[in-house]
Amino acid sequence: MPDVDNTASPELKSHNIAFMYFHLLIDILLKMSANIDSSSKQDLINHLRRVNNEQSALKVIDEFEQNYKAENAIWWYTRDTFLYVQLNEALRRSDFDVLFAFRFFIADLYKQLTIEHERLQTDYAAMSNDSSILKVYRGQSISNEELALLRENQNGFFSMQSFLSTSLNSNIGQIYVESAAQPTDTHVRILYEFNIDTRLQTTKPYAKINHLSRFEHEDEVLLALGSVFHIDNVQFNDINQIWQAKLTLCDDNSFDLYGLMKQYASEIVYDRVSPGFLLYQLGKYTKAKEYFQKILKEKHLTDSEKAHCYRGLGTVAAELYNFDEAHENFETELQIWLRLDDEDNIMETRKNIGNMLFYKGKYQEALDCLQTAGLYFRLKNNFMEYCRIYGMIAHITGAWQQWNDCLVCYEAQLESSEQTQMK
Incomplete structure (x- = not known):
């Protein structure tokens, strides 16, 4: 979860460089998709078989090989299997070998999300200013280091290095934060509240995906990897004993590293x-x-x-x-x-x-x-x-x-x- 504020401390500046090169790498993989052929899908299947030995996982891989279609990328991503876990783990670690294996799936997922994003913006274009703002929620466990970056960089910018599943329903976010791992010496629980202005034109794509998701009743909004947020506020809720962070989705050109x-x-x-x-x-x-x-x-x-x-x-x-x-x-x-x-x-x-x-x-x-x-x-x-x-x-x-x-x-x-x- 690197910040993107070039006035930050040396530790944060190192994250800035990692952020920039990570996004360039993803940009390359997406633009390479024009030359993707059947071998790209086979690369992913071979990789998944190497790292998943359980019979149940191999069964899912066989199903993926036989039935996967580009128009079902979001459905496969939201399905409760190792697929989204391993993809986001590779994204967070910037594991090039795994990301290269996933390149065709990343491209399909991004394309489908872009199509749905354009539909959402069309639907919201006729609404009033007040109705153009989406509030979405996400509950999870994060490391102390990630929390420190958030707190140190309040009023700055950061981006999560993964696709981001959120919900329009705050209760869903609360359920997820309560079901997250109990706080330890190294990890804390946090509830994110994201404000999304649908009038912005140069954000990374996001969309409501209920009709495409494996879970149709979670009011899910999926945001593409690389979405940049302004950190409005980070504080500890003494009553619920969780951290809370309020953030706002930004235009890509809102932060200093964009020009570089x-x-x-x-x-x-x-x-x-x-x-x-x-x-x-x-x-x-x-x-x-x-x-x-x-x-x-x-x-x-x-x-x-x-x-x-x-x-x-x-x-x-x-x-x-x-x-x-x-x-x-x-x-x-x-x-x-x-x-x-x-x-x-x-x-x-x-x-x-x-x-x-x-x-x-x-x-x-x-x-x-x-x-x-x-x-x-x-x-x-x-x-x-x-x-x-x-x-x-x-x-x-x-x-x-x-x-x-x-x-x-x-x-x-x-x-x-x-x-x-x-x-």
């Missing part, structure tokens, strides 16, 4: 390879390497996707100082771009190869690669890449103690940096 997330999202290519680069940015190098290797084994992979997988493998290896391995992967990538006659990527890869040759102490070969790439990017007016390349060339001439050449390179780098700032 939007910028990152605009730079992402939404294909099968992109999750690997996000894992790399998160510092999960082993996971990133495993992901790139897994994707390379998939059928119907385009040459461009293969090349980017090898770039990813090379980038991870370089980060771990495995320069021979990185060099080998970049060379494999280069051969693909040469076949495709993709000049931009050819030069980008030559730059990466030049960097690896430098770290391997092969300065002349590195210089040849970097000068070729540097000239190309200079002619393309790509001053940022040109700047980076001449920084590396300066290191090479410095290593040779060619101080005049080194100075020229640093001056070229400075000029390129100034050109970049002017653009």
Whole structure:
């Protein structure tokens, strides 16, 4: 349950970063759904069979395999089985391997919820301002750490990393909080009250799902993962001996991280390879390497996707100082771009190869690669890449103690940096 307030303490700021990358990961998985095929469903079924050994669970998995349809995603989610438990557990832990297995189900659930959300907004559009507000409730047990985040960040923002089941009936919320685990040294019981203004246009989807739910009489409203809330108030109810929190659903652009997330999202290519680069940015190098290797084994992979997988493998290896391995992967990538006659990527890869040759102490070969790439990017007016390349060339001439050449390179780098700032 990370907050999204960038004025918070160091502990909360670390949650901000996790929040941003988690949402980018989910965004990637959702946008990858356009390329989802039958193997995606089989990935989930195989995963479920690996982690569920009981006969009753295997029976449900067989039923899921035979009968699941995208239009029944909400029904399957609300059914009282391990499915929603394991999905939300993976969401809360940001467990990439499990989330990747669940990718088609997440996409179906999100799509169906979006359709129902649009219907709800149409129904509420004609109502008065007072009638446009939904109040929904949720009772549960949370950890002391989660409670501390809520209390410390009052009047700030946070988001729950899961789909959120709530009820229009406050009594249902009360029943759930009373049936939650008794308070301990590590956990407390809490009743959430969420205010939802149906007039807001840029929230994550939410909808009444009675007609789609396995439980038709709980007045259930389901909110999509990533919904952002303002924390209005958190206090302890002495009479009921529970914590109570009042929150308000917000527009996505209400919080400070939204602009940064939007910028990152605009730079992402939404294909099968992109999750690997996000894992790399998160510092999960082993996971990133495993992901790139897994994707390379998939059928119907385009040459461009293969090349980017090898770039990813090379980038991870370089980060771990495995320069021979990185060099080998970049060379494999280069051969693909040469076949495709993709000049931009050819030069980008030559730059990466030049960097690896430098770290391997092969300065002349590195210089040849970097000068070729540097000239190309200079002619393309790509001053940022040109700047980076001449920084590396300066290191090479410095290593040779060619101080005049080194100075020229640093001056070229400075000029390129100034050109970049002017653009």
